Amino acid sequence: MDSLSELVRLLAPSGTVDLHCRVAGAWSAHNAQAAPGHVPYHVILDGRAEVLFGKEALWVSAGDVLLFPHGAAHTIVGVKGRARRAAESRSFNGVITEITVAGAAAPLDILCGTFVLGNSADILLRSLPEVLCVTTAPRDADTASHDSDWLRGLIGMMHVEADRPQPGGAAIIADLSTALFTILLRTLIARGSVAQGLLALMADARMAQAVDAVVRAPEQPWSVDRLAAVCNVSRATLARRFAQLGGITPLELVTTLRMERAARLLRQDELPAATVGERCGYASQAAFGRVFKQHFGMGPGAYRRRHREQRSVAPDTP
Known part of the structure; x- marks a missing residue:
């Protein structure tokens, strides 16, 4: 067994997809500090968003996957404006909670979930930055182009299962999100995206x-x-x-x-x-x-x- 597979087996990750947000009106969502070993993630399916954490801000767009290795509190801002915050509707479709905000702006489509790691989480998370952004958009001379294809494919399947619930959908999304965790790690290693920590040693x-x-x-x-x-x-x-x-x-x-x-x-x-x-x-x-x-x-x-x-x-x- 290769070292990444053994490491993932050691970490025993499980993944959840909790929310599917489609927002086109004035909207923002605050995420509180997560528990140890819980790594919130967001997949930007379409549109753009601003992510605020601490005193920093980051713009993300379609094809980006955001990870918060230490579970840092953060706020996602979908659409800014002086207008009164638009009404938010929530419904559970049998697999995932859907949040919809109507409006005239370019819509933001985003999946939000959490990776839950086992007792060994610290060995991976130690020295990682507060936020990691992995883009799945095609890049020229991308040494990890195969993994980018895999990421887009996995995200596409998660999107379909969340959007059109069918029997077994919850189990399929859970397994796909766990696979997503491994592909994200492999992509970070292949791209040398992490400057410090175990992933940097593996790169x-x-x-x-x-x-x-x-x-x-x-x-x-x-x-x-x-x-x-x-x-x-x-x-x-x-x-x-x-x-x-x-x-x-x-x-x-x-x-x-x-x-x-x-x-x-x-x-x-x-x-x-x-x-x-x-x-x-x-x-x-x-x-x-x-x-x-x-x-x-x-x-x-x-x-x-x-x-x-x-x-x-x-x-x-x-």
Whole structure:
């Protein structure tokens, strides 16, 4: 399995599409700060919009996909004007909530949703900017043109399913939005669109070899020297590039991936904690337990018990 596929499996993303907005009158919508691990996104199907976040503003147009990696509060302004805000109608079509605002201006057509990531979200989201904009419009000499085609195709299918509800539509949109998350990551890596973080390391030809090696087999006895050899660079170069691009050390990446594998095994299997530790590269249960507690704030046994309790009450929780 390639490193991006393994990373997505680790993150266990799920996607939702919550709103389909068609607005041609004076309209704006504020999005509050999202919960940790929740990444709001907006797909501009047609028209233009201004997005305000913090003290910054960004104009987006048809074919753009906006991501808010840290769930930052933001406001989308569809149509400006001195006129009184137009009446907004809402209706649930069986799959998605539709918002319509009538008016004479050029309409804005937008899908709004959220990507929900697993416990490992921080490894991906760390060092990412407040907002990322991925354009799906064709570009000359686009090295990621194939992914742009995929993005447009996926968005088109999501649009059709949201616009013309049919049996199974909600499940199809959920799966398409999860696939959209992976394609967006692949496009960001291929275009080198991210200056810092794990995606920046994966976009660097040499550092990507170290990331790939660790993601594939975090349980191996990795050292800085061994990872430097994988990349065919010096130990100092590896450490410097990881700090510059990723904002982490090579061994921090190893520990994080080991801990996330351990957490997944504890949630899914009945393996003894010592066996889980061995499978994640720890020779002793004590060493494994110490690192696990530093990472999650509780020991492996307590973590497993808490997950069982959460799972047992989940079906009855509103």
